[in-house]
Amino acid sequence: MHNGRWRGAGRALLRVIVVWAVSTLTMLALAALLPDFRLQSPDGDSVTRTALTAAWGAGVFGLLTALVWPLIVRALLLVPAFVLGLLVFFLNGSLLLLALRLTPDGRGGAAPETAVVVAAVMSAVASATSTALAVRDDDAYRRRLSRLATRRRRRTGDRTTGRDHPGMVFLQLDGVGHEVLLRAAKDGLMPTVAGWLADGHRLVPWRTDWSSQTGSSQLGILHGSNHDVPAFRWYEKDTGRLMVSNRPASAIELQRRAIERTGDGGLLTLDGASRGNLFSGGADQVALVLTVSTRRGRANRSRAGYFAYFSDPANAVRTAGSFVAEVCREIGQSTRARLRGTGPRVPRGGLYPLIRAFATVVSRDVVVAAVLGDMLAGRSAVYADLVAYDEVAHHSGPHSTDAAQVLASLDRSLALIAQVAEHAPRAYRIVLLSDHGQSPGETFESAYGLDIKDLVRAGCGLPVSRRAERTRSGAEARAAAGDALRGALHRRATGGEPPPPATGPGGEPVVLASGNLALVSFPDVPTRLSREEIDARHPTLLATLAAHPGIGFLLVRSERHGSVVLGPGGAEVPVGELTDDGPLAVFGKGAADAVRRADTFPHVADIMINSRYDPETGEVHAFERQIGSHGGLGGEQAQPFLLAPGELSAPVADGGELVGAERVHRVLRRWLRECGPQVPVPDATHAGPS
Known part of the structure; x- marks a missing residue:
């Protein structure tokens, strides 16, 4: 026992000496290459003296990064992550300048901009050397895992149970559709996924609800209920509140409602970890989780993921470097697309390069590191969301080269997670899934010259932008509204009823877009307006919308027939009689059930609008500025996937279909x-229908 400890201590000391020596050599090489970086006094020094100065500087820099850097990162946790990423270089350079100031007789010195470069290179070299040595020393690697697990147990209490049974890691590839994953594996973009498929993993598609977006799907998957989530954003008349799925206040309320409906805390309530998600799933361990992001104090551990990752300066430098490279890559790709006239296209300037870099680099690195830590600590269940593909596909297209590069990067992250799972204190079964896909297509505004809000306003006879007035759709809608108003005035002159106001006393209609799904609400009426009431207010609105070539169908409530679906050519079908034929035929199997379910939601909008879908091209028209979109019905957006090891039971019986996020929750x-049969995972027996 004692001999083993001495051998371990000896190896650790040897690693420190080797890393110090490599850092010293790196510093000497940089001093020779960079004119503004010196390790000698102005009068010159001997080679030995210069080497001693380098060794001193490398040693002091190593100590400062080990002792001071974690304190700096903790102090900056409230700084936005992408800002912290840009500060990393300068903070690391400041530590190097401080180390040089502490060299004997002031022999070390560097210009501030040079110090940033030297610090970045030295951190990267030291990290690579240390990692290489640790990988070759299995005992050291095991000791590191043991120390990490022990620290986590001390902080949180030892709640890990059943380590004789496998744990589960659920990795959500946000926005990756079933067909996209299959193509990527077949074309060699995702060799890890291809290897899993070859090893007997079971890949099945599943069908989303009408609201095919992360807020609805992930809420259903993690908490067992996505009842009354009609879209990504919607207006609630009873509270006067605008709900947006990725806003903290809305996410907190949605999670509260789901828990209240199911009577259960979520999928991860027993020894679980939630990483990078909108919702916690009931997990005790959280990082980058929206529903806890607004908490302050020790109770909020969402930002702890940043600290755990960036407290290693090598991680910080590597991620910051990748962040800058990704910003440059996006600027180059968008410029090339613009110069080549590639279409369809959406604006990609402003803050978007920074947002993309955060999603594809910072968020990915922090979430993956957190998952690795969870496995090394032996957590029973981990659910993590990797959002990189979804963000890029929105702006570059789901089948673009830009998006393909992100898939390849994600596959490397999957490979790393699979490798680390082999060293974890328990076996892990890794399940890959997505929350929705994406459908390509030109935006509604680009195709028809006006956005959905202007079309609704024109149909109501309200003022629209000058550009919209000049479009054919806008002119037709305005003309129809004018004809209807003149007809009403004529009826009044001949003794009929006076014309209704163009808008109610509460103001104008609220028009919200969620991908290729749009919602229209009239806030001055506390209940859901009927078709008859809408026609009385705005006689041409529904006809204008239903007849528009960019719109697939509408859902409205009728006083005579119950809710009805209105489609092109005057099609009108009561929801109770709705089938997958008729106005919903092009949207595929299950469309009628999805619409019928949404119609039962308390906060369904007065008018629900789904854009046109072309089954030959697979394209939809997003009501937002996205050429890869999701949120409604039509194409690959409603066809995510579930990929699981073959030893797990089949998600559905042979010939069956996996429909709805709530049913995916029950499978997980x-x-x-x-x-873990001895770990009592509760059933969501009170969940609503899926």
């Missing part, structure tokens, strides 16, 4: 029970 719960 079943798999958790299969992995």
Whole structure:
């Protein structure tokens, strides 16, 4: 026992000496290459003296990064992550300048901009050397895992149970559709996924609800209920509140409602970890989770993921460097697309390069590091969302070269997670899934010259932008509204009823877009308006919308027939009689059930609008500025996937279909029970219908 400890201590000391020596040599090489970086006094020094100065500087820099850097990162946790990423270089350079000031007789010195470069190179070299040595020393690697697990147990209490049984890691590839994943594996973009498929993993598609977006799908997957989530954003008449799925206040309320409806805390309530998600899933361990992001104090551990990752300066430098490279890559790709006239296209300037870099670099690195830590600590269940593909596909297209590069990068992250799982203190079964796909297509505004808000306003006879007035759609809608108003005035002159106001006393209609799904609400009426009431207010609105070539169908409530679906050519079908034929035929199997379910939601909008879908091209028209979109029905957006090891039970019986996020939740719960029969994973027995 004692001999083993001495051998371990000796190896650790040897690694420190080797890293110090390599850092010293790196510093000497940089001093020879960079004119503004010196390790000698102005009068010159001997080679030995210069080497001693380099060794001193490298040693002091190493100590400062080990002792001071974590304190700096903790102090900056409230700084936005992409700002922290840009500060990393300058903070690291400041530590190097301080180390040089502490060299004997002031022999070390560097210009501030040079110090940034030297610090970045030295951190990267030291990290690579240390990692290489640790990988070759299996005992050291095991000790590191043991120390990490022990520290986590001390901080949180030892809640890990059933380590004789496998744990589960659920990795969500945000926005990656079933067909996209299959193509990427077949074309060699995702060799890790291809290897899993070859090893007997089971890949099945599943069908989203009408609201095919992360807020609805992930809420259903993690908490067992996405009831009353009609879109990504919607207006609630009873509270006067605008709900947006990725706003903290809205996410907190949605999670509260789901827990209240199911009577259960979520998928991850027992020894779980939630990483990079909108919702916690009931996990005790959280990082980058929206529903806890507004908490302050020790109770908020969402930002702890940043600290755990950036407290290693090598991680910070590597991620910051990748962040800058990704910003440059996006600027180059968008410029090339603009010069080549590639279409369809959306604006990609402003803050978007920074937002993309955060999603594809910072968020990915922090989430992956957190997942690795969870596995090394032996957590029973981990659910993590990797958002990189979804962000890029919105602006570059789901089948673009830009998006393909992101898929390849994500596959490397999957490979790393799979490798680390082999060293974890328990076996892990890794399940890959997505929350929705994306459908390509030109935006509604680009195709028809006006956005959905202007079209609704024109149909109501309200003022629209001058550009919209000049479009054919805008002119036709305005003319129809004018004809209807003149007809009403004529009826009044002949003794009929006076014309209704163009808008109610509460103001104008609220028009909200969620991908290729749009919602229209009239806030001055506290209940859901009927078709008859809408026609009385705005006689041409519904006809204008239903007849527009960019719109697939509408859902409205009728006083005579119940809710009805209105389609092109005057099609009108009561929801109770709705089938997958008729006005919904092009949207595929299950469209009628999805619309019928949404119609039962308390906060469904007065008018629900789904854009046109072309089954030959697979294209939709997003009501937002996105050439890869999701949110409604039509194409690949509604066809995510579930990829699981073959030893887990089949998600559905042969010939069956996996429909709805709530049903996916039940499948994942079943798999958790299969992995650890002695761990009582509760059933979501009170969940609403899926």
